[in-house]
Amino acid sequence: MSTPAPLPLRRGLGLLGLLGLVWGALLLAGCGAEPTREAEAGVVPPPPLEGVESxxxxxxxxxxxxxxxxxxxxxxxxxxxxxxxxxxxxxxxxxxxxxxxxxxxxxxxxxxxxxxxxxxxxxxxxxxxxxxxxxxxxxxxxxxxxxxxxxxxxxxxxxxxxxxxxxxxxxxxxxxxxxxxxxxxxxxxxxxxxxxxxxxxxxxxxxxxxxxxxxxxxxxxFEYDFPAVHRFGGFRQAMVGVSRHFDHLEALAGRDWAADPEHPDLNAEAEARQMAQAFAETLTCGDRLCTESGDHDPRFDGWLTQSHELSRLLAEDLRALARKEEGAAARASERFVAVRRLCNECHVQHRNE
Ligand code: HEC
Known part of the structure; x- marks a missing residue:
């Protein structure tokens, strides 16, 4: 419409503006209160920051x-x-x-x-x-x-x-x-x-x-029905298993392999065997090289094979320790550090960045 609005309508618009102000003030007053779904519905996420290097x-x-x-x-x-x-x-x-x-x-x-x-x-x-x-x-x-x-x-x-x-x-x-x-x-x-x-x-x-x-x-x-369990392929699943056993072993290593009274069910040797088993699974699944970048790093398989072997040897050290063999605790600790070094070496290249 190019002609100015007739007077009654303009007055009506003014009234709307006033209502808008009151409404805005009410919204502002509500800011400190617990949020409601209605309030959230209007949230506009901030735009991306420009020129951020790190x-x-x-x-x-x-x-x-x-x-x-x-x-x-x-x-x-x-x-x-x-x-x-x-x-x-x-x-x-x-x-x-x-x-x-x-x-x-x-x-x-x-x-x-x-x-x-x-x-x-x-x-x-x-x-x-x-x-x-x-x-x-x-x-x-x-x-x-x-x-x-x-x-x-x-x-x-x-x-x-x-x-x-x-x-x-x-x-x-x-x-x-x-x-x-x-x-x-x-x-x-x-x-x-x-x-x-x-x-x-x-x-x-x-x-x-x-x-x-x-x-x-x-x-x-976007079609998505919020499943309680997201299923994904072999490599990642196996890696989740690796990390569970690794976490348990790390806690035990921190106690010089003494049993943890808070978790008496944890057995170091069994954990190391299960970690070796999980690494074996990473070696047998077909999608293991499908990292995000899609490039094939020739070191990848080598790291996995070594991690598997070191985990197996760690289990042997821990068995020797259970038999109270001399020096077994120190050997197991060194072996554990070697496993951890490999986790980091591969993650720096293929997981973290
Ligand atoms: C040869 C490479 C390699 C080695 C060795 C390796 N990882 Fe990983 N790890 C990966 C890659 C690649 C991913 C990402 C997988 C993905 O997101 O699809 C990953 C993912 C993970 C995750 C995240 C899993 C999740 O919840 O999504 C954890 C935790 C993890 N690794 C722990 C470990 C630990 C602990 C070790 C050593 C005992 C280890 N990894 C050894 C390559 C490796």
């Missing part, structure tokens, strides 16, 4: 007052980042789940490779969604799953990986952007200064600094 370095541009995590035997490294978002480690048993439920959380999202125990969680009124993400960053399909979950499932959300230090906090930071509309600098600072996400994982930081968050129309159109 996202990890950028995570130090805003300084947060130091904050210690909540730490319990059944639930470690917990940060309540907002009324909507908690970040922490994987819950241990019913007690861990009970604690998460007591925070008021409704949806738990696991972003590591291990299949979560959704049935146990359901007994505590919690819905589990399994959205494994990469250490080298969050792929576009993974990001869509995460953002859709934040937009469409019931919060508050508890995000976790194994230890709640790297991938879990990165996923939580996505929630901070899309549910809370937090500034990118703030979300980055929380990863680094609260959760302690390592600078080794620049790819995780980069997503929070520089990747545009999918909009509501995109997540609404």
């Amino acid at each position: 996202a990890y370095a950028h995570a130090a541009t805003r300084t947060l007052a130091p904050r210690a995590p909540e730490d319990h035997a059944d639930l470690h490294h917990v940060y309540r980042l907002s009324p909507n978002i908690y970040s922490g480690a994987e819950p241990h048993g019913e007690a861990g789940l009970r604690r998460i439920a007591a925070y008021g959380v409704r949806t738990v999202i696991s972003v590591d490779g291990k299949a979560p125990d959704a049935e146990a969680a359901a007994r505590h009124g919690l819905r589990y969604v399994h959205i494994p993400i990469q250490y080298k960053g969050i792929r576009p399909d993974e990001l869509l799953r995460l953002v859709k979950a934040f937009r469409e499932l019931e919060g508050p959300f508890y995000l976790h990986c194994f230890h709640g230090v790297h991938r879990g906090p990165a996923a939580a930071a996505v929630g901070r952007l899309v549910l809370d509309g937090a500034a990118r600098e703030q979300a980055l600072a929380e990863m680094r200064q609260y959760c302690g996400t390592s600078g080794k994982y620049e790819g995780l930081y980069r997503v929070i600094a520089s990747v545009p968050m999918p909009g509501p129309a995109e997540t609404a159109a």
Whole structure:
């Protein structure tokens, strides 16, 4: 319409404007209160930061007052980042789940490779969604799953990986952007200064600094029904097994291989054998060279074969130790360090960046 609006209509528009102001003021007044789904629906995630060279370095541009995590035997490294978002480690048993439920959380999202125990969680009124993400960053399909979950499932959300230090906090930071509309600098600072996400994982930081968050129309159109267990192929599954046994062995190595009274069921030799078995599985599955970059590194198979052999020898050392053979503990410790060196050598090339 090119002619000016007739007077009654203009007055009507003025009234609308006034109503808009009142409505805006009401919304502002509501800011400090617990968020509602209605309020969240309007959250516009901040645009990507421009010209960031190191996202990890950028995570130090805003300084947060130091904050210690909540730490319990059944639930470690917990940060309540907002009324909507908690970040922490994987819950241990019913007690861990009970604690998460007591925070008021409704949806738990696991972003590591291990299949979560959704049935146990359901007994505590919690819905589990399994959205494994990469250490080298969050792929576009993974990001869509995460953002859709934040937009469409019931919060508050508890995000976790194994230890709640790297991938879990990165996923939580996505929630901070899309549910809370937090500034990118703030979300980055929380990863680094609260959760302690390592600078080794620049790819995780980069997503929070520089990747545009999918909009509501995109997540609404994306077909995904939030499965409680994400099934993936051989190599990654086997690697999840490797890391479980490795974690147990690392804890025992730290006690000079003495039994752990808190976990009397842990047997070092059996753990080493199972780790060797898991490495054997990485060697037999067909998709093991399908790393993200798709390039074939000739060292890859060699590292896996060596890791398998070293794990097998570690089991032998630990058997000798059980028989109280002289020097067996020191041998086992050296062997363990050699295994760990290989994990790192390969991850630096193929997993972390
Ligand atoms: C020869 C290479 C190689 C070796 C050796 C290796 N890894 Fe990995 N690991 C990978 C790759 C590649 C991935 C990423 C797989 C993917 O995301 O598809 C990975 C993934 C992982 C993950 C993430 C699994 C998840 O939850 O998604 C963990 C944890 C892990 N490795 C632990 C270990 C440990 C512990 C060791 C040593 C005992 C080890 N790895 C040895 C290549 C290796």
